[in-house]
Amino acid sequence: MKSFEEILELLKSNFSGENDISSSKEGTEDIINVSPSMIKEVSKFLAQTGDLNFDSLILLSAVDDENGEKIKQEDESIDITGGTLSIYYHIESVKLVHKLILKVSVERENPVTISVSSVWGCANWHEREAFDMIGIIFNEHPDLKRILLPYDWEGGYPLRKDYRNPEFYNGMKVPY
Amino acid sequence: MGFLDKEFTQDNIVVTNLEALLNWARLSSIWQTTFGIACCAIEMMATSASHYDFDRFGVIPRPSPRQADVIIISGTVTFKMATRIKRIYEQMPDPKFVISMGSCSNCGGPYWEHGYHVLKGVDRVIPVDVYVPGCPPRPEALLEGLLKLQEKIRNESMIKSA
Numbered sequence A: 001m002k003s004f005e006e007i008l009e010l011l012k013s014n015f016s017g018e019n020d021i022s023s024s025k026e027g028t029e030d031i032i033n034v035s036p037s038m039i040k041e042v043s044k045f046l047a048q049t050g051d052l053n054f055d056s057l058i059l060l061s062a063v064d065d066e067n068g069e070k071i072k073q074e075d076e077s078i079d080i081t082g083g084t085l086s087i088y089y090h091i092e093s094v095k096l097v098h099k100l101i102l103k104v105s106v107e108r109e110n111p112v113t114i115s116v117s118s119v120w121g122c123a124n125w126h127e128r129e130a131f132d133m134i135g136i137i138f139n140e141h142p143d144l145k146r147i148l149l150p151y152d153w154e155g156g157y158p159l160r161k162d163y164r165n166p167e168f169y170n171g172m173k174v175p176y
Numbered sequence B: 001m002g003f004l005d006k007e008f009t010q011d012n013i014v015v016t017n018l019e020a021l022l023n024w025a026r027l028s029s030i031w032q033t034t035f036g037i038a039c040c041a042i043e044m045m046a047t048s049a050s051h052y053d054f055d056r057f058g059v060i061p062r063p064s065p066r067q068a069d070v071i072i073i074s075g076t077v078t079f080k081m082a083t084r085i086k087r088i089y090e091q092m093p094d095p096k097f098v099i100s101m102g103s104c105s106n107c108g109g110p111y112w113e114h115g116y117h118v119l120k121g122v123d124r125v126i127p128v129d130v131y132v133p134g135c136p137p138r139p140e141a142l143l144e145g146l147l148k149l150q151e152k153i154r155n156e157s158m159i160k161s162a
């Protein structure tokens, strides 16, 4: 079992690039921020280093940070430009009984990161959901397509804060 | 009851008109497409179970839409599901009936405003005969809905226009 500080030290000494690894505190949780280009390498390191052994991805979820510039439209809805979307990875070592939260932030206008499904198999569907709901693109994902909404859905990414219902889907009226 | 009350005193003769007889037969064996979507389906299953006993009205779940008379839309109709529902409905032979069970299939229910994935009422894709309100409706309410449907069938006519 390793403490958060020990894991952070290990990561910092192995990934020396600037801004690759940093830590922050959100609410009661300590979080390690990873840059999008490094997430796969960091995950591999965490999963395969003997005394870290993070063998399980508990969940992966995407969040709209809503920190861009908000522009009010005529119909009271908002448009957001700039800011970030974030992905949280909750990982655990079942064997060594320690947990960790990773966070990757990508730009709203260019939400591209790298898939970790080659490290943890279950990330496959989680990433498809993040793509489906928030619109994050995971490079190197084996099968990145919508998972909950219909494959031919063109109405956008519904969990973004500036989402607006399309008028019609396949001839069916969408708004109430 | 359509024709039993017109029974004559002689044992084995019953006088009725053909229409009443046909309607009585039809309304007494409404077979239901075995089909449930969301939480309302649990309540529909409870209605079918021994305590409420849908069977006493002749409602039998039939696992093929091609041999069913009624489809109970019991739950949230998502857009993905709506196209399937339409397809199942089109496979049913005429005359066919639709009971919309619960707020979701009546009008979108709790998802009416923020349900980006929910069709706001199944009547946007197929015609509905009886609406049963509630979230979910109790089994008694669904039974009431069925009685309403029976009433509708009883008053149908082959000759007079409705």
Ligand code: SF4
Pocket (backbone or CB within 6 Å): B038, B039, B040, B041, B074, B075, B076, B101, B102, B103, B104, B105, B109, B110, B134, B135, B136, B137
């Ligand atoms: S009406 Fe209520 S109980 Fe029925 S499917 Fe909708 S949410 Fe569930």
